[in-house]
Amino acid sequence: MDQRQIISPSQLSWLATVIIFTSSQTFFPREALYISGHNGWIAYTIPLIYALCITYIFYELSKRFPEKNIFEISQQILGKVMGGIINFIIIAYIWISLMRNIAILTAFMDSSILISTPIYIIGIIIILMFIYYGKMSYEVSARVNELTFLLFIGMAFTMPLMLIGDIQFERLLPILAKGVDGFVKSNTLTIGWFGDIFILGAFLHALSVPKQIHAAIRFGLINATFILTLVMALTITVLGPNIGSKATYPIYLLAEQIHFTDFLERLEIIMVTAYTFSFMLNMIFMFIAGLIGLSSYTNRKDYRIYSTSVGWFLYMFKVLSFSSITELYIFSSYSSVVITLGLQVPVLIILFAFSRRKKFKKKQSNIVKKEHRYAGNWRWSTNLLILSCVLFILFGILFGRLYSICGLIAGIGFALCLTGALLTSFMEMIKCNKLRQNKT
Amino acid sequence: MSSIIKIILFLLYLLTISFDIKYLKSIKRSEKIILLSLNLFVLSFMVMRYLYTDIPMPLDFFINHVSPWIHKWAHSEN
Numbered sequence: 001m002d003q004r005q006i007i008s009p010s011q012l013s014w015l016a017t018v019i020i021f022t023s024s025q026t027f028f029p030r031e032a033l034y035i036s037g038h039n040g041w042i043a044y045t046i047p048l049i050y051a052l053c054i055t056y057i058f059y060e061l062s063k064r065f066p067e068k069n070i071f072e073i074s075q076q077i078l079g080k081v082m083g084g085i086i087n088f089i090i091i092a093y094i095w096i097s098l099m100r101n102i103a104i105l106t107a108f109m110d111s112s113i114l115i116s117t118p119i120y121i122i123g124i125i126i127i128l129m130f131i132y133y134g135k136m137s138y139e140v141s142a143r144v145n146e147l148t149f150l151l152f153i154g155m156a157f158t159m160p161l162m163l164i165g166d167i168q169f170e171r172l173l174p175i176l177a178k179g180v181d182g183f184v185k186s187n188t189l190t191i192g193w194f195g196d197i198f199i200l201g202a203f204l205h206a207l208s209v210p211k212q213i214h215a216a217i218r219f220g221l222i223n224a225t226f227i228l229t230l231v232m233a234l235t236i237t238v239l240g241p242n243i244g245s246k247a248t249y250p251i252y253l254l255a256e257q258i259h260f261t262d263f264l265e266r267l268e269i270i271m272v273t274a275y276t277f278s279f280m281l282n283m284i285f286m287f288i289a290g291l292i293g294l295s296s297y298t299n300r301k302d303y304r305i306y307s308t309s310v311g312w313f314l315y316m317f318k319v320l321s322f323s324s325i326t327e328l329y330i331f332s333s334y335s336s337v338v339i340t341l342g343l344q345v346p347v348l349i350i351l352f353a354f355s356r357r358k359k360f361k362k363k364q365s366n367i368v369k370k371e372h373r374y375a376g377n378w379r380w381s382t383n384l385l386i387l388s389c390v391l392f393i394l395f396g397i398l399f400g401r402l403y404s405i406c407g408l409i410a411g412i413g414f415a416l417c418l419t420g421a422l423l424t425s426f427m428e429m430i431k432c433n434k435l436r437q438n439k440t
Numbered sequence: 441m442s443s444i445i446k447i448i449l450f451l452l453y454l455l456t457i458s459f460d461i462k463y464l465k466s467i468k469r470s471e472k473i474i475l476l477s478l479n480l481f482v483l484s485f486m487v488m489r490y491l492y493t494d495i496p497m498p499l500d501f502f503i504n505h506v507s508p509w510i511h512k513w514a515h516s517e518n
Contacts, residue, residue, distance in 0.1 A: 035514055096499070120445065124452070131456060185514050298470050305463045305471065308456045309478040316485035321499040334510035335502035 007206045009216035009433050011142040014149040015285060016197060016220025020051070021156075021227055022279040023097075024193035025251050026104050029235055031189060031333045033245035036182035038172055040241065041232040042393055042414070043186035047194035048225045048386065052218065054197055054344070057352050059214035062204045063372075064355050070201030071296035074347075077354045084297065086347055091293040093343040094199055098286040099318045100336070102126055103328045105279050112252050113272055120319065126280065127315040133284045134291055134307030138203065141284050148277040155271050156227045159234055162258045162267070167237045175407035176396030183397060192336025196282075197221065198344050202289035211371040215432040218382065219425040226422045251275075287311070371435060378428035385421035389414050446490050453482065 007015075032040040058070075065073045070090065075083030106122045114122055133141055160167070200217060207213050235244045235254050244250040255268035291303035291310060322328045396410025457479065464472065488495050 031514075099499075118445075120449075124449065128456075189510075189514060294474065297474070298468055300468075300471065305460065305467060306475065306478070308460050309475050309482070312453055312456070312482045313478050316482050316489070317497070320485060320489065320495055321497045327503050330507040330511065331499060331503050334507040334514065335499075338506050338510065339502065 005137050005139050005206060006208075007139060007142040007203065009207060009209075009212040009429060011146055012200070012203070012207060012213065013216040013220040013223070013429060014145055015142065015203075015281075016200060016217045017224040017227070018145060018149060018152070018278045019196050019199065019282050019285065020194060020221060020224035022275065022282045023101050023104070023196055024190065024228065025231070025275070026108050026249060027329055027332050028190065028193055029232060029250045030245055030247060032186045032232065033235070033241045033250065035189070036186045037178060037245075038236050038241045039176055039178050039182055040186065040236060040244070041172075041229050042176070042183055043190050043232070044194075044225045044228050045390055045393055046187035047190040048221060049390070050191050051194045051197045051221050052386070054195075054348065055214060055217045055221065057348050058201055058204060058217065059210055061201075061351060061355055062207075062210040062213050066210060067205045067208055069203065069205045069292060069296075070351070071293050072205070073355070074351055075296065077351060077357075086350065087293055087296055089343055089347055090198075090201070091290055093339065094202075094286055094290045094293065095314060095317075096339055097196055097199070097336075098283060098290065099314060099321060100328075100332050101279070101283050101286065102314065102318050103322045104332060105276070105283070107325050107328060108249060108252075109276065112249065113269065113276075123315060123318065126283070127311045129280065130284060130287045130314075131307050131311040134287055134311065135304045138206070138285070138288045141281060141288065145278070145281045145285075148274065148281065151274040152278045153227075155274050156231065159231065159254075159258075162260070163234060163238050163254070166257050167234070168240075169237055171237050171240050172233065172411070173408075174400065174404045175411040176393065176400035177404065177407055179401060180397050183393065189333065189337055192332075192338075192340045194221075195336070195340030195344055196286075198340075199286050199289040202292045203285075209371065209432070209435050211374055211435055212429075212432050215375065215379075215425070215429040218379075219422075219429040222382070222386075222418075222421050222425045226418055229418060287314075374435060375428045375431040378424050378431060381424040382421050382428060385417045385424060388417040389421070392417060443490070446486070450486055453486070 028043075029040070032043040036043060061070070061073050062068075065076060068076070071087045074086040074090075077083065078086060102123065105126065106119055109122050110117070110119045197217065204213060207216075231251065231254070235250050238254055238257055239247070239250060243253070247253045252268065252272065255271045258267045258271075259265070260267070287310070288303070291306050294306050294310065295301070295303040322331070392410045392413035396407045396414075398406075400407030400410060460475075467475075485495070
């Protein structure tokens with residue numbers, strides 16, 4: 001295995017989208033619809049800001065410690081012992097999220113596409129695949145993700161067209177008339193899923209330009225938020241909030257509603273296949289992130305030796321942790337946010353605070369300082385548009401209950417700003433891709 | 441999970457682990473300790489599973505204590 005593995009900014013961006021979209025699309029829509037009803041589509045705004053803050057900290061860290069991942073950075077900043085403890089917390093977070101995702105995918109496959117296959121066989125197949133990919137470079141997984149991402153994103157963006165006959169826009173009305181309670185609760189619970197972006201810290205060394213890391217993850221996050229909001233709005237307009245909040249997998253039920261003609265049936269199988277591939281790649285990257293963390297203890301760049309042992313360890317841990325789908329559901333829906341905030345926030349604060357000490361500040365090169373201003377217009381446009389999204393929601397929550405037109409304006413404004421943020425963040429990523437091209 | 445399946449799983453585990461033996465000569469002592477402790481965990485989990493013994497897992501705390509608390513907050517009416 002090559003000591004230096006590289007992934008492109010666009011690959012990192014697709015990866016961010018897949019990580020955020022796939023894990024939160026099984027159980028969470030049901031919970032968001034139950035809490036917020038027909039306003040469930042606003043459940044991703046605050047988590048997006050939280051994930052953008054994580055991205056900013058990653059950017060600051062990679063500026064001071066270029067070509068180093070979060071595990072190496074923590075050991076460099078905090079020393080061998082404290083760094084080791086922080087790395088253990090990061091690995092524990094990654095493995096808990098991975099176990100949750102393995103359990104979710106096995107439960108989903110068991111009840112949707114592989115109904116007759118025993119659940120432990122599905123689990124073993126997934127683990128064997130992890131072990132196989134864990135023995136390869138993550139460049140391979142990034143390329144596979146690039147291939148399946150096309151199918152996945154194509155399906156996600158064409159869903160409104162495929163379901164156009166079943167859409168009833170009046171199901172979204174009255175927009176934002178339920179007050180602040182549902183907004184706060186659904187957004188808080190979603191942070192647990194958006195926190196998964198933290199695993200990208202293990203791949204900070206895969207890109208040498210910090211600005212590209214920042215722009216790529218930002219676009220990936222906004223892209224995922226856009227798709228999640230679109231799919232949630234579709235679930236509400238096609239199924240309605242009541243059915244959506246009672247179905248175990250509302251997204252699967254939504255895909256089942258697609259009927260083109262009498263001879264083109266069971267399109268949900270193709271969609272679920274694309275979704276499953278993307279979900280598996282999400283977990284493969286989590287698995288590799290854990291392996292990179294483990295190998296940081298012995299300063300070994302080659303993480304392959306741990307692949308088999310860690311794979312089996314996670315399988316047994318998963319089997320013994322979740323004895324039923326109910327346990328899995330309550331754990332993933334409610335405990336994820338506590339684990340995410342409880343483990344991530346202290347780690348990020350410690351790393352960010354200690355990395356700002358003077359002796360590390362000197363390491364920043366002049367090129368990195370100049371690059372910070374690059375594509376600044378697009379970055380600020382994206383930030384302003386995201387801020388406008390939040391302001392529109394607050395406006396809708398404050399006045400939507402009294403005047404329905406205010407809710408409607410807020411809803412349209414939010415949709416336009418989110419679409420605008422998607423475009424501007426894409427432009428920022430495209431512009432940043434050109435950085436240092438002449439030097440390589 | 442029947443006993444036969446558990447034995448097949450164990451054999452599959454041994455088979456996959458056997459592919460890693462070639463690495464053992466070239467790795468450091470600390471890496472050997474990590475690998476050994478991981479595999480000891482796996483084996484002890486497998487034995488306990490075979491004997492139908494309940495093991496307290498760290499996630500049980502979240503499932504039994506944290507989740508009901510958050511559930512209560514999320515579903516409370518204001």
